[in-house]
Amino acid sequence: MGARMMASRNCFSLILFLATWCSSLAIAQSTTPQTGSANTDTQNPSQLLHALDQLVEQNGELEKQNRDLLNQIASLRQVLAKQAGGADPTQKEAIPATDSTTGTDSAQSQESSAASKVFSSEEEPSKWGGYTPNFGYKVVNTEHGDLNISIYSYARYLNQLGLDPKYTDAFGNTKSVQQRQDFQLQKVQIKFLGWVMDPRFRYFLYGWTSNASQGLAAQVVLAGNLNYSFNKHINIGAGIRSLPGTRSVEGNFPFWLGVDTRLIADEFFRPSYTSGVWGWGQITDKLDYIVMLGNNLSTLGVSAAQLNNGFDTLSTSLVWTPTTGEFGPGFGDFENHQKLATRLAAHFTRSDEDKQSQPNSDGFENTQ
Structure with a gap:
């Protein structure tokens, strides 16, 4: 009996030992993942802080x-x-x-x-720069002056083959007609204008050519003038300009009715271009004047050695615009006046120069 109880006690102790060991093993296994998870949780914040610092x-x-x-x-x-x-x-x-x-x-x-x-x-x-009609493109603008460049040119095709080869004038003389047919870059004009040192001191310089007349004298011209303005009543100038003997030479080129051509009556009476001094301005708000004292009627083809030793050429113009006080620069109504614009003018030219011909020649050169 005692031996049996002893054996039962030993068996119970063995079973208790095995149960205790298994529970300890289970607890250890369940504890290990929790420890790893805890380690992971403790590492992630540090990495996030490091990334945030970056x-x-x-x-x-x-x-x-x-x-x-x-x-x-x-x-x-x-x-x-x-x-x-x-x-x-x-x-x-x-x-x-x-x-x-x-x-x-x-x-x-x-x-x-x-x-x-x-x-x-x-x-x-x-x-950069700007464009002003009739003044051209502004290429320089400084405190010491400005410069504008203006270009005028056109190409022309001329066909006179339809004309009769001969004609008879009013005196009964029969003359031949040259029947031309040609292309020409007819006119080229390059203007340089602006002021220097003082806006009242202005310059106007230009190169001019008539390519259809290259065989004649002075068909390529470099000229110009200098002007000073005191006020709207008194302006003075010196250099080369047109004598103001008719309307087309008052300074309104190229605002004519035809392309680079004057009216027949104007062409007949007008003087030409010469060197001299002049003044212009307003007598009243509607009355303008130009007065010029020049070397001769035309400086084209005439050298200084051919001139007389005196200023014997005088040309003037007096223009009155009673209704609007202006008429525009041209012959036509380019300004589209809505009110009647009127223009009344008088011109006077006198020249006591001689014919200023070349030596051994009877041809007149002091003429246009």
């Missing part, structure tokens, strides 16, 4: 780059403004202050806006 550092670098770019854009704007003459190069554009948390978006938006303006200015072709 982002903050990158953000700071971006802010620095933004500020540098805005500084470069401001400098570029100052250079462009200085070149254009429209801004003070000492002025600097204000760069808005930014911090690491709230100013980045503002700086980036301003950066993109400024950059887009710079890029758009680079893409658009640059334009």
